[in-house]
Amino acid sequence: MTLAFLTNWLGSVPPAAIPLLLACLGLILSERAGVVSLGIEGYLAMGAMSAASVTLVSGQPLLGVLAGVLAGTLLALGFGIAVVVLRCEQILAGLATMAIGLGAAGVIGRSYVHRTFEGIDSLQLGALAELPLLGKLLFAQDPLTYLAVLLTLACAWMLLRTRLGLRLRAVGEDPATADVAGVQVQAHQLLAVALCGALAGLGGAYLATVASNTWVENMVGGRGWIALALVIFARWSPLRALLGAFLFGAIEALLPRLQAIGLDAPVYLVGMLPYALTIAVLVIASYSPKRRGVEPAALGLAYLRQDRR
Numbered sequence: 001m002t003l004a005f006l007t008n009w010l011g012s013v014p015p016a017a018i019p020l021l022l023a024c025l026g027l028i029l030s031e032r033a034g035v036v037s038l039g040i041e042g043y044l045a046m047g048a049m050s051a052a053s054v055t056l057v058s059g060q061p062l063l064g065v066l067a068g069v070l071a072g073t074l075l076a077l078g079f080g081i082a083v084v085v086l087r088c089e090q091i092l093a094g095l096a097t098m099a100i101g102l103g104a105a106g107v108i109g110r111s112y113v114h115r116t117f118e119g120i121d122s123l124q125l126g127a128l129a130e131l132p133l134l135g136k137l138l139f140a141q142d143p144l145t146y147l148a149v150l151l152t153l154a155c156a157w158m159l160l161r162t163r164l165g166l167r168l169r170a171v172g173e174d175p176a177t178a179d180v181a182g183v184q185v186q187a188h189q190l191l192a193v194a195l196c197g198a199l200a201g202l203g204g205a206y207l208a209t210v211a212s213n214t215w216v217e218n219m220v221g222g223r224g225w226i227a228l229a230l231v232i233f234a235r236w237s238p239l240r241a242l243l244g245a246f247l248f249g250a251i252e253a254l255l256p257r258l259q260a261i262g263l264d265a266p267v268y269l270v271g272m273l274p275y276a277l278t279i280a281v282l283v284i285a286s287y288s289p290k291r292r293g294v295e296p297a298a299l300g301l302a303y304l305r306q307d308r309r
Helices: 002-011 013-032 040-058 061-085 090-108 126-130 135-139 143-161 163-173 175-180 185-212 223-234 238-252 254-260 267-271 273-287
Strands: none
Touching: 002 013, 002 135, 002 254, 013 040, 013 143, 013 163, 013 185, 013 223, 013 238, 040 061, 040 090, 040 185, 040 223, 061 090, 061 185, 126 135, 143 163, 143 185, 143 238, 163 175, 163 185, 175 185, 185 223, 223 238, 223 273, 238 254, 238 273
């Protein structure tokens, strides 16, 4: 019984973890370039709504996923133009973008609420999926889960091993010095913000086409805020984000498993665990000396070329 419970529990973790992971990856890229994207909740909502509506209209979940990525990217570009080109205050612009995304998703998706559709099915890799404990976790997931893991590895490699990653990190640490070195600060920040929107849009599309196969208003449920805390937990590292997302996902997936075995668990208490963990992460991070020197030095600061020394 214990082994079966653990196997099923671990197998149900990715649907809860992948949206957090993708949103966190996007935030890491954006913040590495010095831009705080507080509109992440709106990106997720627009991605989920767009994916669900396009899937319902076309009958093609892959088209829905692409629509979700596009919707998140477009919303993020609007935010990027506001803060990078027009130099709006990042926190206020991010909160406004979040409100716009949530509101637009609710209005545009109103006619698609609670309409189910056939989403993206999990892969079944034969006998490997029947292995005890890790079989369902590793070999019985949907294609987007494996894509998210590959994107995590790609982001880690890009940030640490490529010229583009070096430029993004330079822009986030010292944009004036990067500008002197010939790096187009605004272009790289806009690229990072657009990638943040695309990844978050993909996370929202995952919620709609894999985790739920429907669209419900407010289905994002605060995942954007959890992803923001997860960035601090991961110390702006994609690989740490992978571990952190699965930790948060494991906690979120615990309640349905407990109910499935008939355990009389306190529903609201268990349901609040991911948010309680989010608060704990923020409190611990505020007192952690390890955070110093990891956070991008120019995070949240608008760069004006005329201020360059």
